[in-house]
Amino acid sequence: METKKIFLPESEMPRQWYNIMADMPRPMEPPLHPGTCEPAGPDDLSPIFPMNLIEQEVSTERWIDIPDEVLEKYLIWRPTPLYRASNLEKYLQTPARIYYKNEGVSPAGSHKPNTAIAQAYYNKVAGTKRITTETGAGQWGSALSMCCSFFGLECKVFMVKISYNQKPYRRLMMETWGATCTPSPSTETQAGRSILEKNPDSPGSLGMAISEAVEAAVGDDQTKYSLGSVLNHVMLHQTINGLETQKQMDIAGDYPDVIIGCAGGGSNFAGHCLPYVRDKIHGKDIDIIGVEPSSCPTMTRGPFAYDFGDTVQMTPLMPMHTLGHDFVPAPIHAGGLRYHGMAPILSQLLLDKLIRAENVDQLETFQAGVTFARTEGFISAPECNHAVAMAIREALKAKEEGREKVILFNWSGHGLVDMAAYEAYLTGKLSDQPLPEDEIERALSAIAPLPKPKQYTG
């Protein structure tokens, strides 16, 4: 019988994370202080992050040891299985060999605990008692809630209001793990109140929720803030995925021609592809594709520029592809991809043509998700369906070309808590969400007054 899953023994789980900053062809632009527009130093970040994570944020060491306490918790679900999508291949009648890394086996159902465990641990060591964060669809908030419960930390989550209402089950997961969850914008913070004053019916956005979570952390030494994507140390922690995948692809005796991941803030895609980007820097020919929703086309439409990470301009200015910090994407079901910016690491790699970006309409992603469910069995999160859709596109292209291409994608999480989205799709109530051109022009124009990074090519 053909091998379906490639497992890595626990003893083979990587003991170090990979830091792409050691290998990038051009150095990263620094974040800037939001007040002075001067490069932000560790001290500027210390009110919201513990120093051990700030050190990782700026480190250029290639390999960073994973603490034993983190490795021990990783073993709850890691190493995750690499799958051969043999049933999907047969259905598509493609000569391509399709592999997917199944990050949905974590208790939270996604890749998010890879960094949540690390961040909870480093905060614990640094003396933090309470962590605040934001969440979109709830995958990040639920992951951090679980990991805080493992290390005895309090956890407070601001959840984008539209998702809070659409996805009660993820809120309930957070509460089961002992966290408190508040719909954002809320009246609990100045940021929330000022947003509600302008628009009492605001559906919320990740940018707004970040503002609230940051504000709730500042000014209390024992409370820190945690971000589930975008930042360098988050990408670092997620590389456990790609490092495992490389070992598993070796076991399978294959090497990917194409690597695919969906990208909101960028963490699952980065974690999956960065070890392979290193191979590409060293001469390997790989097509590495980040997939975003056409209604939030950060990489495919947004310029590379300095912009705020949040809506009310509290965070440092980040050098990244951005649609403007107050862009509010259409309420698509892939809540985790509704973010105006993109991780600076991925933005830089995009600029340097080491990765590329594509966008996909909502209906195509759900069509792909249903095909995947009826062949491979697993029901994907709406975010993840963006990767599935692109893998199917590539597999059909390989069929047209008659090529035995090797396609690898990151299956970032299951959609069992997102079934309302499938209901909308199956009953014909779902539509694509065309980008409102006037809104995007307005949002993009708000970026202009800020300083431009040196490598800005726009």
Added chain:
Amino acid sequence: METKKIFLPESEMPRQWYNIMADMPRPMEPPLHPGTCEPAGPDDLSPIFPMNLIEQEVSTERWIDIPDEVLEKYLIWRPTPLYRASNLEKYLQTPARIYYKNEGVSPAGSHKPNTAIAQAYYNKVAGTKRITTETGAGQWGSALSMCCSFFGLECKVFMVKISYNQKPYRRLMMETWGATCTPSPSTETQAGRSILEKNPDSPGSLGMAISEAVEAAVGDDQTKYSLGSVLNHVMLHQTINGLETQKQMDIAGDYPDVIIGCAGGGSNFAGHCLPYVRDKIHGKDIDIIGVEPSSCPTMTRGPFAYDFGDTVQMTPLMPMHTLGHDFVPAPIHAGGLRYHGMAPILSQLLLDKLIRAENVDQLETFQAGVTFARTEGFISAPECNHAVAMAIREALKAKEEGREKVILFNWSGHGLVDMAAYEAYLTGKLSDQPLPEDEIERALSAIAPLPKPKQYTG
């Protein structure tokens, strides 16, 4: 680092199911025809089941080969990992070593696909085009929907109305896999109409839904009925679990003193424990415990007697522990355990004292589930929490006794689609559901007029 998960390589997955009927100390009593009360032969079952499954139902061969097509689909999630509950052990400060078999990694999130795959396959081979079934909480219905989609069969599910309303996500999983799902009692069948006539607000029960699904299958050669528990061939298919577990416990170098599973119709418990029951028959000292809700105490309160599997008396009479075929349990959240009967195989083993039974109140099960989630990470299905609660009881007993006991339990599935139940618990809205004594007396008295099996000890 201590091993957390014991994986079995795909190459080590068992190639045969284990049939306990070859080893039982006393032979099973036969099912009886509901009209004549004479032993029911294969021909009596052929209107609803294909002959290849009927052959398995009556087989006394010890080992039955698993077809290659079934093995291939099993590989989507099997072999499943065996976990050491090290974090729970630490939290309980118990000297016991606790292991759990994680059946929640299947795409449907439970153990149910173990038999659904087999039944879909055997029906496909026998020329069936369409399968009808019933489901309680939806775990069985969703599993069968997925497996029918793999083999290109139509699937029609009657879902207990109260669960249909409480658990829309499981219905949506069924629809995503291409099945149709109807709340039961429905107006689509005579059985449903007659129940609704007496009680238009009936919340439904598994017994009623079985009546509807059987009726919908009879009279059409290309439509067959499928049952997710109770029957001998279902227990047979589920033994893949226990057979894997035995290999994994060998790898761990441990042997269980106690084995625990929750029991509704009995399939996850049987699948997990039957290979160990064989060891016990051969002299091993193991305490094997089936755990049921105190509000549906089939094994702990029901006599061993002949009774119908369904409410409107369409199925053969089965020799089993039963609360009476028209007993309607309180609407506890563990919908999959709300069944009046128990698998004849388990009923016979209980009679022969090879297994024993305990029952647990609803609140204790959810308390156990939250403890488990905050230590081991995984959120259990309400059914599964019955096993978790009993494992915790046993671990605390070991602590009192200062014994290094080895406790093994079956973690039959996750609860990510059952979060409304956790909400009720966390907000203090959940209560125990004391057994209405007058109702159970009434239901039990309805069993009396039927013939008694020879081994009936009541």
